Amino acid sequence: MSSVLPACRASRAAADASATAWALAARGGDPDAADHFVRALHGDVLRYVTYLSGDPQTAHDLTQDTFARALGSLHRYEGRASARTWLLSIARRAVADHLRRAAVRPRIADAVDWRTAMERAQPRDLPGFEDGVALLDLLDALPGERREAFLLTQVVGLSYEETAGFTGCPVGTVRSRVSRARATMERLLREAETPSVVAA
Structure with missing residues (x-):
């Protein structure tokens, strides 16, 4: 077990270094690097926003929102923190903004009890x-x-x-x-x- 952990840490550190390098290259206008950057961190962002928001239904939208924000502000990213850490801070703000909007938005449903209707629509098996x-x-x-x-x-x-x-x-x-x-x-x-x- 102890021999596996350093290898895992080294592997994660290498993955973080690669994602950060891709982010910096994408900042310079390399479209292939932008694609690699998104692919490398997509799973982490999706898991994070799913659990942070508690809403698997909108997790993909929140993930897309996170990457849209990140790519839009990539010109300000200087690599001081790893790309993963920087991206997750953007994801956190995206979820917070989503929750604030959801709190003030009226809920519309044609069923009398929309919560029960949503629960019944969830996959079970x-x-x-x-x-x-x-x-x-x-x-x-x-x-x-x-x-x-x-x-x-x-x-x-x-x-x-x-x-x-x-x-x-x-x-x-x-x-x-x-x-x-x-x-x-x-x-x-x-x-x-x-x-x-x-x-x-």
């Missing part, structure tokens, strides 16, 4: 669907700062140092938030399993 719902429920139970630290380190794969730079808090605080998030999720899982054990 897909492999891993229930696990995904359970994970989203667990993440929703976490306070915002702990959820973000957990997502950035455990889902997106940023290091604690990168997450600290991204969120503007000390590395120790990030470690504490992730540890507390894990503890909360483990406790909630144990509590969820207890009734079924008792019933059995």
